[in-house]
Amino acid sequence: MKKAILVVISAAFVILPLHGANSLPTPQKMKLGNGLTVYYLQDRDLPLVAARMLVKGAGTAFEPAEGLANLTAALMLKGAAGRSAAQVAEDIDSLGAALDISAADEYLNLSASCLAEHFERLMTIAADCVLQPAFSSEEFEKERQNRIDSLKAAKDNPGQAVRLYFRKAYFGTHPLGHLAGGTDTSLGAMTVDQVIAYYKKYLGPQQAVLAVAGDIDAEKLKQVLNRTFGKWQQSAPAPAASLPQFPVPRGKVLILVDKPDATQAYFALGFPGFGMGDEISAAAQVMNTLFGGRFTSWLNTELRIKRGLTYNTNSSFQQWRGAGIFNVFSYTKNDKIGEMLDITFELVAKAKKEGFGEEEIQSARNYILGQFPPTLENLGAKARSYLTLDFYGLGLNYYDGLLERISKIGKAQADTVAANYFSDQDYVLVVVGKAEEISAQLAKIGEFKVKQITAADF
Amino acid sequence: MKRLTHALIIVLLLSLPLAAGFRSQDITVHKLDNGLKIVLHEDHDIPNIAYYTFFRVGSRNERPGLTGVSHFIEHMMFNGTQANGPGQFDRIMEANGGANNAFTGEDLTGYTNWYPAAALEKMIALDADRMQGLIFDPQVLESERGVIASERRMAVENNNENLLSETVRAAAIMAHPYHWDVIGWMSDILSWKRDEIIAYYRTFYSPNNAVIVVVGDFQTAKIMELIRKYYASIPRGPEPPAVLTVEPPQLGPRRVTVRKPAQTPEFIMVFHAPAATDPDFPAMDVLGMALLQGESSRLYQRLVARDQLAIDVSGGIGMSIDPLLFTFTVKPRPGTDTALIEKAIEEELEKIKKEGLAAKELQKALNSVRMDFYNPLMTISGKAYKLGESEIYYGGYEHIFKAMDPYKAVTLKQVQELAGKYFSENNKTVGVLVPEGGAK
Numbered sequence: 001m002k003k004a005i006l007v008v009i010s011a012a013f014v015i016l017p018l019h020g021a022n023s024l025p026t027p028q029k030m031k032l033g034n035g036l037t038v039y040y041l042q043d044r045d046l047p048l049v050a051a052r053m054l055v056k057g058a059g060t061a062f063e064p065a066e067g068l069a070n071l072t073a074a075l076m077l078k079g080a081a082g083r084s085a086a087q088v089a090e091d092i093d094s095l096g097a098a099l100d101i102s103a104a105d106e107y108l109n110l111s112a113s114c115l116a117e118h119f120e121r122l123m124t125i126a127a128d129c130v131l132q133p134a135f136s137s138e139e140f141e142k143e144r145q146n147r148i149d150s151l152k153a154a155k156d157n158p159g160q161a162v163r164l165y166f167r168k169a170y171f172g173t174h175p176l177g178h179l180a181g182g183t184d185t186s187l188g189a190m191t192v193d194q195v196i197a198y199y200k201k202y203l204g205p206q207q208a209v210l211a212v213a214g215d216i217d218a219e220k221l222k223q224v225l226n227r228t229f230g231k232w233q234q235s236a237p238a239p240a241a242s243l244p245q246f247p248v249p250r251g252k253v254l255i256l257v258d259k260p261d262a263t264q265a266y267f268a269l270g271f272p273g274f275g276m277g278d279e280i281s282a283a284a285q286v287m288n289t290l291f292g293g294r295f296t297s298w299l300n301t302e303l304r305i306k307r308g309l310t311y312n313t314n315s316s317f318q319q320w321r322g323a324g325i326f327n328v329f330s331y332t333k334n335d336k337i338g339e340m341l342d343i344t345f346e347l348v349a350k351a352k353k354e355g356f357g358e359e360e361i362q363s364a365r366n367y368i369l370g371q372f373p374p375t376l377e378n379l380g381a382k383a384r385s386y387l388t389l390d391f392y393g394l395g396l397n398y399y400d401g402l403l404e405r406i407s408k409i410g411k412a413q414a415d416t417v418a419a420n421y422f423s424d425q426d427y428v429l430v431v432v433g434k435a436e437e438i439s440a441q442l443a444k445i446g447e448f449k450v451k452q453i454t455a456a457d458f
Numbered sequence: 459m460k461r462l463t464h465a466l467i468i469v470l471l472l473s474l475p476l477a478a479g480f481r482s483q484d485i486t487v488h489k490l491d492n493g494l495k496i497v498l499h500e501d502h503d504i505p506n507i508a509y510y511t512f513f514r515v516g517s518r519n520e521r522p523g524l525t526g527v528s529h530f531i532e533h534m535m536f537n538g539t540q541a542n543g544p545g546q547f548d549r550i551m552e553a554n555g556g557a558n559n560a561f562t563g564e565d566l567t568g569y570t571n572w573y574p575a576a577a578l579e580k581m582i583a584l585d586a587d588r589m590q591g592l593i594f595d596p597q598v599l600e601s602e603r604g605v606i607a608s609e610r611r612m613a614v615e616n617n618n619e620n621l622l623s624e625t626v627r628a629a630a631i632m633a634h635p636y637h638w639d640v641i642g643w644m645s646d647i648l649s650w651k652r653d654e655i656i657a658y659y660r661t662f663y664s665p666n667n668a669v670i671v672v673v674g675d676f677q678t679a680k681i682m683e684l685i686r687k688y689y690a691s692i693p694r695g696p697e698p699p700a701v702l703t704v705e706p707p708q709l710g711p712r713r714v715t716v717r718k719p720a721q722t723p724e725f726i727m728v729f730h731a732p733a734a735t736d737p738d739f740p741a742m743d744v745l746g747m748a749l750l751q752g753e754s755s756r757l758y759q760r761l762v763a764r765d766q767l768a769i770d771v772s773g774g775i776g777m778s779i780d781p782l783l784f785t786f787t788v789k790p791r792p793g794t795d796t797a798l799i800e801k802a803i804e805e806e807l808e809k810i811k812k813e814g815l816a817a818k819e820l821q822k823a824l825n826s827v828r829m830d831f832y833n834p835l836m837t838i839s840g841k842a843y844k845l846g847e848s849e850i851y852y853g854g855y856e857h858i859f860k861a862m863d864p865y866k867a868v869t870l871k872q873v874q875e876l877a878g879k880y881f882s883e884n885n886k887t888v889g890v891l892v893p894e895g896g897a898k
Contacts, residue, residue: 045479046832086763089753094818096825115828142766149769149791152721156618206851261719265613294557296548305545306602311612333611359538363553370574373504378836454721 016398023399024376028218032230035206039386040221041213043379046117047212050379051123053130053229056209058108058202058240061175061320065190067147067182069103069202072195074143075213076101079134080125088125096124101129103180106241106320107391108203108218113380116215118276120224127228133199140192148187155453158259158266159331160267162432165451166268168458169255170325170428174247184456209390212384215265246323248272253428258435265433266330269344271421273317273324276392282405283413284317284421287365290317290356290414291347292328296363298347299350303330309340328422334434338441345424348374352422355415368406372399473870480835485845486678488685493666496685497845497855499673501838507578507674508536508842511569511585512850515662517640518564518701518779523693527641527650529562530606531659531679535569536560537598539591544598547584554580562640565779566850572839579684589663594656603647610641614706618891619787622716622724626889627783634705636782652763664695669849698777705730705781712887713818718896722769724789724891725796727803729880731784734777734851740864741872742784742880746774747823748815748873749806750786754822756806757786764805767794784880790810796890807881814874827865 027041063069078085092099097114099122110130115120154160164179171177182190210229212221249272249347274280285293290314292299299313313330329350332340376382376399389398432444436449442448451458488496516528534584536558540542550838556573573581602637614620624639631637641647672681708730716724732738750773753763761768773785788799832839848857 045834048832048836074792086754086759089758092827093752096827096829098829113833115832117827118825142763145766145791146762146769149722153769154791156720156722158616159612263615264608291590294552296545296552303603306601308601309608311605311609311667332608332856352724363549366555367552367557370506370577371557371572373506374572374837374839377504377838387536450670 012261020244023372023403024382024396026396027213027382027386030207032225033323034230034232036229036232036235037209037390038225039209039211039383039390041211041319041382041386042215042217042219043213043382044215045174045391047215048214048379049108049114049116049119049216050113050383051126051210051212051382052380052387053110053208053210054391055108056204056207056391057106057238058103059106059241060103060178061243062202062239062241063178063198065178065194066178066186068186068190068194068198069108070145070180071182071187071190071199072144073101073103073108075135075139075195076129076133076199077145078139079136079296081128081132083128084134085139086128090124091125095122099126099129105178106243107175111380113434119214119216120227123224123228126287127231130203130229131232135192135196135199137192140195144187144190147182148184151184152179152189154181155227155259158262158264158432161259161453162266162268162329162430165255165257165432165458166270166327166428166430169253169430170249170270171247175243176246176320179458183458190404200235203391204238205229206234207238208232209387211386213379213383243320243322246272249423249426249428250441252428253444254446254448255428255430255451256439256442257432257451257453258431258440259432259453260434260436262332262334262432262434263332265431265438267337267341267429267431269328269448270428271326271423271426273319273326273421275322275324276319276326277394277398278319283409285406285416285419286352286361286364286409287356287414288315288317288326289367289449290360291351291418294364298351299328299344302343302347303332303340307343310334311403330388335438335441337431337433337438341429341442341445347421349424351418352424354420356411358411361409361411361414365406365409369403372403462504464577470752472716475720480841482856486853487855488639488682490665490686490690490722492690492692492693492817494665494689495785495849496670496682497669497671497679498676498681498843499845500676500678501673501841501842502675504838505575506580507575507672507676509571509573509585509674510671510842510846511589512671513567513662513665513668514698514845514850515567516563517638517642517667518587518635519662519698520638520642522636524650524654525638526606526640527568527658528654528662529642530602531663532560532562532567532569532649533598533606534592534594534655535588535660537602538595538708539587540593541587541591542584546597547588550858551581553626554750554792555583557617564640564782565637568841568843571840572583574748576831578676578681579761582684582688586685586692589665589668589689590692592659594649595650596652597618598643598691599652599655602861603650603890606641606647607644609646610647614639614641618718618720618722618724619726619789621718622726622889622891623785623787625714625716625889627826629712629889630708630783630887631684631705633713634703634780635701636705636778645860650797660667661696664698665689665692666694667698669690669846671842671846671849671855673838673845676820677897701780708885708887712886714889716889716891720891720893723791723794723796724889725799725891726889727786727800727889728783730781730884731775731880733779733781735783738876738879739775741868741876742775744820744865744868744878745810745815745821745873746784747826748773748819751812751826756810757788760802760806761788761799765798767791767799767802777847780852790864792893800888807877810874810877811881814877817870820870820873827862831862855886
């Protein structure tokens with residue numbers, strides 16, 4: 001089975017699940033002496049424990065150099081508390097456990113999963129990595145080089161590349177334009193001193209929230225935490241982390257990335273969206289389900305089912321604190337990209353003008369509600385939900401309320417979402433493909449700025 | 459997303475002290491007169507059901523001219539029967555709160571449905587209907603052919619690692635139908651004939667060639683009543699023809715090169731490897747974990763951490779009905795001389811042949827196997843998959859509850875011997891994708 005190539009596409013979006021009452025079991029909440037908030041759920045079904053941690057503000061959007069947050073996160077695992085990178089990897093793998101640290105846009109993520117009997121050992125390793133990372137120059141250099149190389153590998157894969165180019169095209173110099181994996185230029189100039197400074201400034205227990213779910217009793221958990229993350233020293237408060245005003249496309253932003261060997265053209269289209277927890281979420285989820293969020297969606301019906309143009313198309317809302325975007329994605333063979341985009345824009349116009357039918361809205365409601373329960377089945381998903389709901393201040397019964405609202409969404413509300421967010425004049429469109437075969441088809445949309453995939457950066 | 463081809467299904471099963479509620483006695487097996495086997499496990503944690511249907515058919519059962527057709531039929535299973543026109547299956551399922559997917563491998567095709575318990579009867583009716591009722595409407599068939607061609611372009615032609623992998627597989631395996639990838643060759647995709655597709659469907663989509671696994675919020679007696687109601691009238695089909703071709707022993711190393719515009723090279727090395735039921739399988743799996751799983755693995759440490767020749771390494775052995783391959787997939791750094799990668803892997807394999815693994819590497823593998831066992835049991839879909847997989851590869855779900863035993867029996871001596879047996883020069887095929895054109 002293949003491991004994904006290591007360019008992290010970080011997005012703060014969470015699939016907002018929905019369901020009946022008490023969809024998420026209520027955890028205990030505690031605070032350690034050093035300010036670390038802890039959610040805890042005991043679940044003895046299986047001899048497993050999942051721990052997740054979120055550090056507010058330590059995300060790519062607040063980093064001083066692009067890619068620094070995620071590089072710092074990765075380096076935390078590359079040697080700690082006197083153990084080398086190889087020893088830390090050995091310590092984790094010998095348990096059959098998983099431990100990852102990575103940066104999302106607005107926060108840093110830690111994820112640890114293991115057999116219950118190994119929980120204390122894994123948390124000891126995790127705390128070593130977070131509290132006493134080595135940040136050696138040698139490991140920094142290896143990791144930095146690995147990331148530069150991975151960017152090239154990503155550009156060999158147009159489906160991956162189009163999302164990176166889109167992020168840049170949509171957000172430009174806004175902090176959310178930062179790619180978690182960095183760019184050739186940013187990584188080229190990065191130093192280990194920046195990593196250390198970033199760590200000192202953004203990592204601290206006051207900003208962190210930990211969630212533990214699984215086969216562990218409360219007493220044991222307290223003991224383990226006292227010996228591990230309880231020893232995390234408070235540091236100077238991290239700078240306030242708030243995102244500047246989101247860019248809103250005015251006119252068409254059109255980018256064509258020339259990849260001369262591509263036999264398929266890939267596109268990403270974006271409009272403005274809304275922030276996490278916004279009142280409109282319920283209606284938006286219904287609208288998106290119908291537009292491009294499931295197999296029988298408008299997009300998939302027209303592009304795949306009826307015409308066989310593509311294997312995959314979808315749309316989604318991505319949300320951050322205060323704002324978000326709406327995304328459409330697909331690909332087709334070179335000579336069909338014009339037709340594919342025509343149909344996509346026709347659907348956008350139809351959704352905006354005519355909206356959706358009552359019957360399909362009922363189908364979408366059923367679909368969202370019916371598919372919700374499995375999204376919180378596993379321990380990691382429960383732990384992750386506590387952190388996300390805490391971070392965005394939505395409350396632990398958020399899903400129940402959202403579900404309730406979804407169950408009442410009608411045509412007027414779903415149509416309003418399309419009417420408000422879709423536009424045939426203001427959007428960002430990025431196409432990756434063989435320019436020689438696709439440029440003529442794109443000309444009617446407008447003038448595309450052409451980039452070469454072999455050029456540095458995005 | 460939907461209906462992914464998956465070429466290799468690498469998963470581990472084992473038996474262990476099991477969680478209450480998922481023991482052998484919590485599972486019931488039923489058989490209809492037409493040969494359909496049903497495996498049931500009630501789990502009332504969430505008000506949902508995972509309803510999985512597995513057919514014993516995959517690319518292994520294909521022939522030249524019809525490569526990729528197992529996967530194509532998987533797609534057509536959503537595209538219309540006498541009772542439900544094209545698209546109805548998905549429309550009805552989603553309107554009732556359900557979702558589905560499907561996958562095709564070398565050895566099996568799986569249909570995975572997830573829906574609220576209340577939708578059960580409607581969903582069973584849909585699934586039973588398509589077991590024999592597909593109409594293969596010519597126009598729909600042509601449209602779906604385009605979808606598959608797009609899938610191949612996405613997954614192979616515009617994915618250098620998969621492109622090389624397909625080439626290496628075809629060089630390593632000469633005679634057995636594992637020679638081609640599950641997706642099939644493009645020229646076959648573009649030319650399958652409707653009557654041949656239908657004949658293939660009739661041959662393999664019979665109740666006696668299927669097993670249904672259901673896990674979730676249902677009552678066993680009630681669901682069996684519904685299954686009988688909708689499936690019992692489906693006639694037993696012919697016994698599908700056995701796959702008789704045996705891959706001849708490889709008598710010397712093979713080497714393939716792909717030249718293509720790219721920014722980074724690709725490197726894959728494979729050796730013929732034992733089938734899932736071969737007594738050598740668990741020890742080879744342990745070798746795979748020691749060599750390739752996690753950052754502590756020998757080849758990650760050697761190629762990525764120490765020599766810095768590669769961005770990443772992956773691979774190992776996957777379950778298969780007939781002998782398949784042990785794979786080393788290396789993502790080289792741009793500009794790397796792949797001969798150095800090959801040499802480093804050879805050196806690491808020689809070390810194991812001479813000195814074997816360390817005891818702690820065996821223990822690490824056992825811990826990993828235990829984690830891989832428990833993880834899927836957190837979800838109804840994970841349980842359904844494990845039960846079905848066990849049925850297909852080991853002939854019965856019971857295997858789950860003793861699968862750990864052969865791993866516990868693996869010895870360091872056995873691992874060392876098998877490294878010598880399988881990782882031999884004559885058994886090796888190496889593939890390299892060499893970037894060309896303006897890219898560096």
